[in-house]
Amino acid sequence: MIKIDHLTKRYGDTLAVDDLDFEVKPGVVTGFLGPNGSGKSTTMRIILGLDHPTGGRATVNGHRYAEMKDPVREVGALLDAKAVHPGRTARNHLRALATSNQIRKSRVDEVLDFVGIAAVANKKVGTYSLGMSQRLGIAGALLGDPGVLLFDEPVNGLDPEGIKWIREFFRALANEGRTVFVSSHLMSEMAVSADEIIVIGRGRFITSGSVNDLTKSVGGTVLARASDHDKLSAVVTSHHGVVHDANDEGITISGLTSDEVGQLAFDAGITIFELTPQRASLEEVFMDLTADAVEYGSKKTDPARG
Amino acid sequence: MATTRSEWIKFRTVRSSIMGVAVTVLLTIGLGVLITTLVRTHWDQLSSIRVATFDPVSSSLRGSLFAQFAVGVIGTLFITSEYTSGSIRTTLTAVPNRYRLIAGKCIVLLVTTLILGEFVCFAAFLIGQRIYLGVVPTASIGNGTVLRSVILAGLYLALLAIFAFALGLILRQSAAAISVFVSLLLIVPIIGLFFPQSWQNDFTRFEPSTLGVSMQSPFAPSNSFGAWSATFILLAYVVGTLIIAMVLFQRRDAGSNQ
Numbered sequence: 001m002i003k004i005d006h007l008t009k010r011y012g013d014t015l016a017v018d019d020l021d022f023e024v025k026p027g028v029v030t031g032f033l034g035p036n037g038s039g040k041s042t043t044m045r046i047i048l049g050l051d052h053p054t055g056g057r058a059t060v061n062g063h064r065y066a067e068m069k070d071p072v073r074e075v076g077a078l079l080d081a082k083a084v085h086p087g088r089t090a091r092n093h094l095r096a097l098a099t100s101n102q103i104r105k106s107r108v109d110e111v112l113d114f115v116g117i118a119a120v121a122n123k124k125v126g127t128y129s130l131g132m133s134q135r136l137g138i139a140g141a142l143l144g145d146p147g148v149l150l151f152d153e154p155v156n157g158l159d160p161e162g163i164k165w166i167r168e169f170f171r172a173l174a175n176e177g178r179t180v181f182v183s184s185h186l187m188s189e190m191a192v193s194a195d196e197i198i199v200i201g202r203g204r205f206i207t208s209g210s211v212n213d214l215t216k217s218v219g220g221t222v223l224a225r226a227s228d229h230d231k232l233s234a235v236v237t238s239h240h241g242v243v244h245d246a247n248d249e250g251i252t253i254s255g256l257t258s259d260e261v262g263q264l265a266f267d268a269g270i271t272i273f274e275l276t277p278q279r280a281s282l283e284e285v286f287m288d289l290t291a292d293a294v295e296y297g298s299k300k301t302d303p304a305r306g
Numbered sequence: 307m308a309t310t311r312s313e314w315i316k317f318r319t320v321r322s323s324i325m326g327v328a329v330t331v332l333l334t335i336g337l338g339v340l341i342t343t344l345v346r347t348h349w350d351q352l353s354s355i356r357v358a359t360f361d362p363v364s365s366s367l368r369g370s371l372f373a374q375f376a377v378g379v380i381g382t383l384f385i386t387s388e389y390t391s392g393s394i395r396t397t398l399t400a401v402p403n404r405y406r407l408i409a410g411k412c413i414v415l416l417v418t419t420l421i422l423g424e425f426v427c428f429a430a431f432l433i434g435q436r437i438y439l440g441v442v443p444t445a446s447i448g449n450g451t452v453l454r455s456v457i458l459a460g461l462y463l464a465l466l467a468i469f470a471f472a473l474g475l476i477l478r479q480s481a482a483a484i485s486v487f488v489s490l491l492l493i494v495p496i497i498g499l500f501f502p503q504s505w506q507n508d509f510t511r512f513e514p515s516t517l518g519v520s521m522q523s524p525f526a527p528s529n530s531f532g533a534w535s536a537t538f539i540l541l542a543y544v545v546g547t548l549i550i551a552m553v554l555f556q557r558r559d560a561g562s563n564q
Binding site (some may be wrong): 029045048049050051052065066067068070071072075077079082083084085086087088089092093095096097099100101102140 | 387
């Protein structure tokens with residue numbers, strides 16, 4: 001279990017992490033979602049004791065990372081796949097890592113085999129593609145057979161087959177009861193690979209919950225096509241619904257379920273031709289949640305001016 | 307111990323360390339052979355003063371004053387390559403105790419460069435005396451002060467490797483750290499030349515290279531410290547720089563690149 005306790009990190013004038021407070025539980029894949037520059041990597045670096053927090057603390061299984069004796073056996077991490085000396089071979093890299101944490105030597109070949117780079121294990125890491133480096137990073141994270149795993153943007157650089165493999169792999173790790181914490185800036189990726197999601201923006205906590213809860217919390221809309229749109233709008237509004245869009249094709253209502261809209265229409269004697277609940281996609285939820293929190297968003301261009 | 311063994315694997319599995327060791331051997335022994343051969347062939351032409359003050363020990367060890375740059379590069383890259391490649395993050399997640407990490411690295415570096423330094427200095431001395439034999443006066447390793455000079459010449463190389471390592475830990479960039487290291491050994495003495503004569507003598511004997519010459523000479527050269535004083539002064543430089551480096555390392559974030 002990872003516990004983030006009122007964590008704050010300031011780099012000069014910028015507040016990279018602003019009073020974050022959450023827990024990552026074992027047995028599920030927890031997605032850590034936010035736009036680029038929102039503080040995900042900083043938070044992970046603080047969990048791993050690489051950066052010192054300005055305030056608050058981060059603990060893994062109740063301990064600060066820096067206090068652990070052989071941390072690789074407790075926490076596996078993939079931060080940056082390229083963070084390996086390019087002149088060293090993959091096997092020697094893992095051997096040094098295993099030796100530092102008193103992990104048996106044979107484990108190196110096991111993890112090399114598991115991630116599928118055993119054939120190139122004696123090649124210098126500098127010759128690896130990003131996908132191969134990513135696999136080496138995963139091998140390093142698994143080396144100590146840890147109960148807690150952190151992955152920072154793990155799907156970057158992987159091919160579709162690799163992405164499918166890693167999703168199943170996260171699921172398998174979580175099913176074994178491990179804590180799996182995966183960051184991404186891609187909502188669509190998190191929607192398929194995570195059970196729980198923590199959303200941050202500009203270093204601040206925005207929301208958290210299961211993938212289903214998140215889409216529900218923002219709420220869907222209901223598209224209704226009826227015999228009398230004006231009357232329906234009036235009825236809906238008087239029952240705390242909000243009418244967004246009214247045209248010949250129907251009206252879009254939020255704040256009420258389709259069941260409620262149907263009942264209201266029946267009571268008011270309006271004939272319903274079509275009643276469609278429209279679920280917000282996770283992507284829309286994410287955009288909506290982080291709209292104010294995008295640090296480096298692209299500017300909207302004026303199409304008229306080109 | 308696990309940290310030290312891990313760092314030893316890391317040290318010997320990159321080409322830069324191996325190259326550094328090869329260059330150290332080449333410079334100390336190769337230049338030693340070259341210098342002693344030149345002395346032998348030109349012995350007749352030397353002035354009587356040069357002959358009277360001639361030191362067969364330090365003259366055969368002169369190559370080590372060039373090899374100091376090679377051990378400097380070994381020491382610097384041992385830590386700066388971790389920063390340039392980003393592998394410092396992997397290293398620190400494996401060994402989060404930063405004192406333990408630096409202790410492990412220093413033990414590996416000190417032991418390897420000490421063995422290397424002693425090997426090349428003994429070899430250069432013995433080969434040099436063999437070259438001198440019959441023409442130039444020679445020194446015997448059986449003599450206590452001669453033995454001390456050869457041993458301290460090897461220690462000088464090991465201490466400079468640690469010094470360069472500490473500079474690398476402070477600066478975290480290979481080029482910057484190597485530049486500063488070379489500047490301290492070569493440029494600072496040139497600056498000293500612009501000082502008035504009386505200051506120059508006081509200034510020069512504190513320079514690392516001058517301390518190195520003192521350490522490898524059986525008799526203290528003029529305007530220089532004796533061998534043991536020179537050793538302790540150099541040791542103070544190294545320990546002082548390492549303490550500064552350690553304080554900064556402990557305080558700084560290691561995750562981001564700067």
